[in-house]
Amino acid sequence: MSGPVSNTAASALALLERDGASSVCPLRWEGGFLYLLDQRRLPEEEIWLSYTNASEVAGAIRSMVVRGAPAIGIAAAFGLVLEAYALQEAESAAFDELWMQAAGLLQAARPTAVNLMWAVRRMVNVFSLNKDMDSMDLPELLEKEAIAIWNEDVAANLLMGRMGASLCPAKVNFLTHCNAGALATGGYGTALGVVRACKQMGKTVHVFADETRPWLQGVRLTAWELMKDGIPVTVIVDSAAATLMRQGRVNAVIVGADRIAANGDVANKIGTYSLAVLAKAHNIPFYVAAPISTIDYNMDSGVHIPIEERAASELVSYTSFRPDIHNPVFDVTPNELVTAIITERGVLVPPFSHTIKAVLPPLSVQ
């Protein structure tokens, strides 16, 4: 994958700027600092926070300064770069042990998105293969790997965008959920990458964005980033999606994914399963756009995917009232409800247990 992409941080942004692909990016790597756009404060304020070690980055992932499966993977990779430089500077005798602890911390920051584990595993691979080399060079190697992860993610999104867009009619009304956009990735987006590619291919595009309770990613992030790119977007409450489908106002549902099992079951933001059932009932295609790094080949089906439950306060932040609250933030959509999974290696169709196996990545990154 990394062949055509040069190993510099600038290249990810250069890819995005080429023909004005997207104006939004959730992270910057500059002067030895990781900067994250604080997504808790969007759309009111564009605040960039800086990070200098893995523990801080893990905190940013937990508290959702950065969110979105691919984006938290990239952030975690840079967290491990920061940690390597920090340990090197401190001339720590326990470099290996402390760095591996940091990897464990980052990997455990959130449980559902497998891209986080995947990115950390890639970094650990580089670390393990090179830890006996001159330790002066190890942080630099890790930095190159993190930049490669970022570049590859953007390149994958651009590819997925084009392939996904080719599935869509010349005039297309999308319904999307949560934010699977530039802000959830290295840039450009997975589901919203397909939307952007439609626009770049000259199609007439409109997006209905579920507001996406409880964290409101749909209105706060998806509407915001699409408006930045001049793409028409209308926000609805999550429960209005069914009526739009019944009214014939939706041509395709398109979402991202936090983890895809080997059989094609898809874990994604709570509410995704609901949309998939509704799409099927209304004969509307249901597309999942996700890079290969989202596939968990070790998981036969979605049944065992850990579903994060977050604080009740996410639902009742506006009040002191505290009823009993159940707040699972992901759900699992069974493969039979998925029309196609759009990846950077092709559009996968049922039976997914076969087609997913066909894009199995090399063992080294498993």
Add this chain to the structure above:
Amino acid sequence: MSGPVSNTAASALALLERDGASSVCPLRWEGGFLYLLDQRRLPEEEIWLSYTNASEVAGAIRSMVVRGAPAIGIAAAFGLVLEAYALQEAESAAFDELWMQAAGLLQAARPTAVNLMWAVRRMVNVFSLNKDMDSMDLPELLEKEAIAIWNEDVAANLLMGRMGASLCPAKVNFLTHCNAGALATGGYGTALGVVRACKQMGKTVHVFADETRPWLQGVRLTAWELMKDGIPVTVIVDSAAATLMRQGRVNAVIVGADRIAANGDVANKIGTYSLAVLAKAHNIPFYVAAPISTIDYNMDSGVHIPIEERAASELVSYTSFRPDIHNPVFDVTPNELVTAIITERGVLVPPFSHTIKAVLPPLSVQ
């Protein structure tokens, strides 16, 4: 209907207090004033606002101080009582014209719930039949009618509760949407009346309450009033309902209605249609509990039911960000997705065009 119910305001409350049916009531009629519990400020504060004329009551209905199809019908009836007393006191020469204007104003306060039109029509009937009598007695007659509307609503809810509960197993997990409870009616509730009756009949009851965006009636009102009555309730985001159904944690979906067409199509809070599709996909019964006053015999199907669109600010009150927003606050569930309609005259089952006709009320109140 008014036969067994004595014509005093106290009797509605007495009905509710009999064996502790419910501890919540959204209105009071005392000393010539209408008092409404301000539902915009629940659950933080229990503020009672007082009203002295029809225009004020229409404003309360529009701004959702009082909401819920049966409750706004009752409030409108009392609004017309207040108007009659006020016009009488002012010795207005244009009593008839001004009172009828007030009736039009109240009827137009919100477009979807037919109970509002129905209650105003009942008041106009009394007015028309008696306007040539000694005008000193007319306000009192109107007051008796408004009290009868309230009493009948509570009596209907108690009847619906028992009939609906008889459909439910001894251990039942309900899923409900919005607030079809004591706060939405004269007291006790339609959908939540069935829940309360289950508890009173000794069944083991648990309620999953959709938070119900954008106005959050589920968490702010449903959870609050059920907790007051000691009924276990768990709040979820609207989009989590599908997953609970898939996990086998829901035995029945039960909702209220704002208008039911003659063929059984049901207009209710946005998101109801979504739940009906999901219930069918998971083989879960979908019940609608509503008094006969909710049926619009003049409407052949739900296609023509006017759907209110409310302000975009209801979705984005927490931010200055203003994307394009579509905010329809009701939807229509086609009759084929409805398992049964629970009314005070019996549990109606398909084909609804026949069973609904069988409970046709006397022409006088049509």
